[in-house]
Amino acid sequence: MTHLDSELTMLKADIIDMWRLVLNQMEKGRDALNNFDRDLAEEVVENEKRVNSYELKIDKDCENIFALFQPVATDLRLVLAALKIGNNLERIGDIAASVADFVLDADTDFNKDILEHTKILEMYAVANEMMADTLEAFDKEDTRLARTIFKRDKILDKIDEEALDRVEESIKNYPDQVRNCLLVLSMIRKLERVGDQSKNIAEEIIFYFEAKVLKHKKKKKKEGDE
Amino acid sequence: MSNKIETIDVNLHYGDFHALKDISLGIPENSVTALIGPSGCGKSTYLRLFNRMNDLIPETRITGKVLLDGENIYKIKATKIDALRRNVGMVFQKPNPFPKSIFENVAYGLRVNGITDKSFIEGQVEKTLHQAALWDEVKDKLKKSAFELSGGQQQRLCIARALAIEPSIILMDEPASALDPISTGKIEDLIFELKSEFTIVIVTHNMQQAGRVSDYTGFFYLGSLIEFGKTRKIFTNPSKQETENYISGRFG
Ligand SMILES: Nc1ncnc2c1ncn2[C@@H]1O[C@H](COP(=O)(O)OP(=O)(O)O)[C@@H](O)[C@H]1O
Ligand SMILES: [Mg+2]
Numbered sequence: 469m470t471h472l473d474s475e476l477t478m479l480k481a482d483i484i485d486m487w488r489l490v491l492n493q494m495e496k497g498r499d500a501l502n503n504f505d506r507d508l509a510e511e512v513v514e515n516e517k518r519v520n521s522y523e524l525k526i527d528k529d530c531e532n533i534f535a536l537f538q539p540v541a542t543d544l545r546l547v548l549a550a551l552k553i554g555n556n557l558e559r560i561g562d563i564a565a566s567v568a569d570f571v572l573d574a575d576t577d578f579n580k581d582i583l584e585h586t587k588i589l590e591m592y593a594v595a596n597e598m599m600a601d602t603l604e605a606f607d608k609e610d611t612r613l614a615r616t617i618f619k620r621d622k623i624l625d626k627i628d629e630e631a632l633d634r635v636e637e638s639i640k641n642y643p644d645q646v647r648n649c650l651l652v653l654s655m656i657r658k659l660e661r662v663g664d665q666s667k668n669i670a671e672e673i674i675f676y677f678e679a680k681v682l683k684h685k686k687k688k689k690k691e692g693d694e
Numbered sequence: 695m696s697n698k699i700e701t702i703d704v705n706l707h708y709g710d711f712h713a714l715k716d717i718s719l720g721i722p723e724n725s726v727t728a729l730i731g732p733s734g735c736g737k738s739t740y741l742r743l744f745n746r747m748n749d750l751i752p753e754t755r756i757t758g759k760v761l762l763d764g765e766n767i768y769k770i771k772a773t774k775i776d777a778l779r780r781n782v783g784m785v786f787q788k789p790n791p792f793p794k795s796i797f798e799n800v801a802y803g804l805r806v807n808g809i810t811d812k813s814f815i816e817g818q819v820e821k822t823l824h825q826a827a828l829w830d831e832v833k834d835k836l837k838k839s840a841f842e843l844s845g846g847q848q849q850r851l852c853i854a855r856a857l858a859i860e861p862s863i864i865l866m867d868e869p870a871s872a873l874d875p876i877s878t879g880k881i882e883d884l885i886f887e888l889k890s891e892f893t894i895v896i897v898t899h900n901m902q903q904a905g906r907v908s909d910y911t912g913f914f915y916l917g918s919l920i921e922f923g924k925t926r927k928i929f930t931n932p933s934k935q936e937t938e939n940y941i942s943g944r945f946g
Contacts, residue, residue, distance in 0.1 A: 540929045
């Protein structure tokens with residue numbers, strides 16, 4: 469193993485650790501909402517600092533590798549992917565923390581019916597599964613798995629689109645839960661972004677392992693469609 | 695972009711030793727092409743095809759075509775070889791100025807080509823010393839011996855000497871490998887300046903240097919051309935695993 473190889477192995481390990489931490493934040497956020505567990509919500513908000521410092525560490529490691537090793541080709545793509553994945557994970561960490569903050573803004577339990585009807589728990593389930601699968605795709609170099617992310621983002625988009633109507637219905641059904649219903653709508657708007665971040669991460673994984681810049685192709689196609 | 699130089703199915707043997715194997719490659723005009731690869735892979739041999747310097751090595755056998763501006767330089771009349779070598783300047787690893795003054799080093803090529811017009815020679819010396827980014831450093835000591843210059847300055851003097859006879863191609867065989875980083879930087883800047891007027895082919899062991907100075911890169915291994923392409927592509931996403939291993943320092 470070359471010196472550079474060992475630096476890259478450590479970088480990968482840091483990325484994976486950060487990934488697990490952020491996924492854990494998302495899971496705790498869901499549990500805090502579902503069980504109206506304020507202590508857990510506090511913990512998630514508090515832990516955001518750790519997520520941020522992981523991102524800084526990864527940035528610093530990448531900077532050092534660029535300066536000291538001048539990586540090329542596959543090595544270069546890994547360092548670039550690490551930078552962007554770190555950045556996207558940090559944003560998911562932000563989202564997890566803001567949702568936990570919304571939980572802290574509630575005065576009473578979230579009615580189970582509302583959580584069900586607005587599909588926010590389903591949203592959490594899909595988003596967390598996307599995160600777990602991108603992590604596995606990165607770890608196992610599985611670009612096929614990474615490609616399954618794009619479809620699932622559409623599920624989140626759909627829940628987000630329907631949210632206004634569903635929240636309105638929930639307010640009619642439970643007039644005493646107006647505040648919580650509005651909080652759920654805010655949460656859904658935030659969680660929708662996790663899908664976009666996961667999509668970015670999946671693109672980076674494909675870029676790293678297949679050396680294809682999917683982003684530009686997709687953009688062009690989208691522009692053409694619209 | 696048209697090709698200034700083209701080799702087609704070139705094979706070269708030194709006696710029994712097969713040093714270049716079926717090399718077909720086009721080198722674009724007014725650009726910098728870097729040749730990289732481990733020691734002994736045939737880079738210098740390939741470079742020496744273009745000014746027919748390999749002809750000077752006994753028991754050398756060459757087959758295939760080497761086209762310069764579309765003309766096969768191995769089919770030209772012997773009397774035209776001098777003109778070929780004027781058109782193809784060469785700079786070597788170790789600066790090799792003549793034991794003469796700075797001025798005479800640059801004027802040398804003009805004088806051996808029969809030019810006697812004093813003011814033309816003076817003009818040409820000044821112009822090429824400017825081109826070689828050396829003028830400001832030597833303008834007050836043109837009569838001094840070239841050996842009084844630093845290694846980096848000597849190398850730029852050799853470049854000026856090559857430029858004085860107005861070649862269209864400049865071959866550089868590891869031109870900066872004996873120089874310190876500052877002098878190396880100056881040579882690299884100079885190469886960047888010169889490419890608008892010349893076609894430059896440079897052999898280098900320094901991978902980052904190849905990345906910095908060249909537009910195209912060819913990777914040689916054991917006498918074969920493994921991969922040739924835009925430098926940006928070679929250093930970000932080469933097509934061949936051997937190229938990737940070499941440029942990322944995981945060779946062998
Ligand atoms: N004059 C020569 N006679 C015999 N073999 C030579 C001669 N010059 C070079 N070679 C051999 O040809 C191969 C290519 O050499 P060269 O072109 O100098 O490689 P590079 O420049 O890539 O280091 C080497 O194996 C070298 O030993
Ligand atoms: Mg050589």
